[in-house]
Amino acid sequence: MKHSGTLFLLLTTLLFSCKENKNTSYLPESTGAINSMVAVVDNELWRGHVGDSIRKHFAAPIVGMPMDEPLFSIDQIDPRFFTGSIRNTRSILYVTKDSLDLAHIKKDMYASPQRVGVIKGTTNSEILENLNIKAPEIIESFRSVEVAAAQKRFERSLNKGTVLEDEFGISLKIPSIYKVGKHENNFVWIDREIHKGTANILVYAMPGDSFNNQETLVRDIVAMRDSIGEKYIPGPDVAGKVTYMRTEPAYAPFIYPTEIGGLKGVEVRGLWDIKNYPMAGPFLTYILNDKENDRKLVLEGFVFAPATEKRNDVFELEAILKTLRFGQVAN
The missing domain is CATH 3.40.1000.10 (Mog1/PsbP, alpha/beta/alpha sandwich)
Known part of the structure; x- marks a missing residue:
């Protein structure tokens, strides 16, 4: 019986492992122009201090440029309309008022490769605090996935010189x-x-x-x-x-x-x-x-x-x- 239990455990582990890999392989390829992102945020929050904070961090001027150009081009969408192909965007920032107070980054939620920065708070003040704390890390994760996407595009036709x-x-x-x-x-x-x-x-x-x-x-x-x-x-x-x-x-x-x-x-x-x-x-x-x-x-x-x-x-x-x-x- 002990050996049977061990065998059952191994089979169960293998089954879930295969299922996880299968689900990952079925994710659609992410989309989006280079250095663009979608901000999923309520229209009212977008028009207020929360929207100002998002723009301050994610549309900040790039250093070392002759004229002001933003880190990311931002498309804002209300959560009610965050459905369909828009979910396949490569870089997504999801900001919402919620019963939870948290900030984290999720990988390949709807497509691959993809990064989703999630900012929640019970009040606007908590949302703003989480944005200020987590924004640099989210920006770095977005930039990393953007670099990878650009490099993948290069591979279609590489210079063969030595x-x-x-x-x-x-x-x-x-x-x-x-x-x-x-x-x-x-x-x-x-x-x-x-x-x-x-x-x-x-x-x-x-x-x-x-x-x-x-x-x-x-x-x-x-x-x-x-x-x-x-x-x-x-x-x-x-x-x-x-x-x-x-x-x-x-x-x-x-x-x-x-x-x-x-x-x-x-x-x-x-x-x-x-x-x-x-x-x-x-x-x-x-x-x-x-x-x-x-x-x-x-x-x-x-x-x-x-x-x-x-x-x-x-x-x-x-x-x-x-x-x-x-x-x-x-x-």
Whole structure:
């Protein structure tokens, strides 16, 4: 009888495991434009302080951009109409007044991949408190699933070139629309045309003992970028003037800790301009501590697109740079 009970337990466990996997596999694919989200919230709450708080957190201006652009484009819907295909949206924020006071994140509730941030409270004050506490974590989870969705889209048609592997021993999943524009010793420039401009990727390396002084970190990063710009990225010809890409001197870049491809380092966001010429745009730089190769590996994306929104172009570059691997491109 003891063996029979054990066998029954194993069969039951296997049955529920299969059922769970089966249900997960049956989830529809999530939908939604990149960097968009649905806020499921009562119309009255949306028009008041709760709606203001949602917009403050989730539509906050992205740092390091030449003009204000929101983290997410938000579509608000009343809970009564949260049915059908709208539930398959990739990033959902569900905010409601309830008998419970809680805030959490759910994964793949209606579709996959999907993140649902849930904020509840018995009063408006509790809802606002939960929003303020949980919003940063929800934003990070939304951004992660958005990056993954963008990277999945790249895989439809990848650039098969080996220039990065040959020069640096690394690979990035880069859409085939990007082409190598310049390749010199310890420097690769890859770009593509976008609406009214270009999206660009730079890869180079610095000595392993670079950027070891925290007190001069910002100044050292600016000096590095400016020297690379002067050497490799000239501006338009202007009589009697030297032009090249540099870090916009009027704005200090934003710096955050990061880890990509198993390497720790910093993320730098800011504005570039052309010395002695009216041209500028946003940049995103990762400086990674590659101890094994005694170097600081630098991955940079920058966008030139005058008088247009650039959020999604910079985001695409971020998603590409975050595919960093050593060796060949992983399929």
